[in-house]
Amino acid sequence: MIVKSMATVLREMAKRPTTLEFPDEKEDLTDNYRGVHKLDMKTCISCSACARICPNQTITMVDVETERGPKKMPEINLERCLFCALCEEVCPTRCLILTKDYDFAKYDRREYVKAPQDLE
Ligand code: SF4
Ligand code: SF4
Structure with missing residues (x-):
């Protein structure tokens, strides 16, 4: 019994680790992987289509001061996001x-709320 257990332990020790040494090692992502949003504030036309289509009320249109005056732009609460990409599609x-x-884990949940400026 002991010999069998020792053999199992040695066999497992010889195997490659099944987890990565994150953040030094990172996973290879698939082409269609969906992570954190990126917003180009210069080309946003404040149409609110992203906020309207979002199935989980993740996007709030907020006021942002721009060179041309105030504009509404999307603020995204990543805590609520399903990463469905409907906002991108629309x-x-x-x-x-x-x-x-995908490296956006936070200790403080308030940091999951990304203002338009944080998404640039
Ligand atoms: S980010 Fe949202 S508000 Fe801005 S153009 Fe795209 S869909 Fe419209
Ligand atoms: S990815 Fe989906 S859930 Fe996340 S903000 Fe866009 S529409 Fe909403």
């Missing part, structure tokens, strides 16, 4: 896209 100017960035 955006008429392609200024809102989902990137491959």
Whole structure:
């Protein structure tokens, strides 16, 4: 019995680890992976289509001061996001896209709320 257990332990020790040494090692992502959003504030036309289509009320249109005066732009609460990419699909100017960035864990949940400026 002991010999069998020792053999199992040695066999497992010889195997490659099944987890990665994150953040030094990162996973290879698939082409269609959906991570944190990126917003191009210059080409956002404040249409609110992203906020309206979002199935989980993740997007709030907030006021942002720009060179041309105040504009409404999307603020995204990543805590509520399903990463479904409907907001990207519906955006008429392609200024809102989902990137491959998945390294956004926070200790303070308030940091999951991303203002338009944080998404640039
Ligand atoms: S990815 Fe989906 S859930 Fe997340 S903000 Fe866009 S529409 Fe909403
Ligand atoms: S991000 Fe795109 S869909 Fe959302 S308000 Fe701006 S232009 Fe409209």
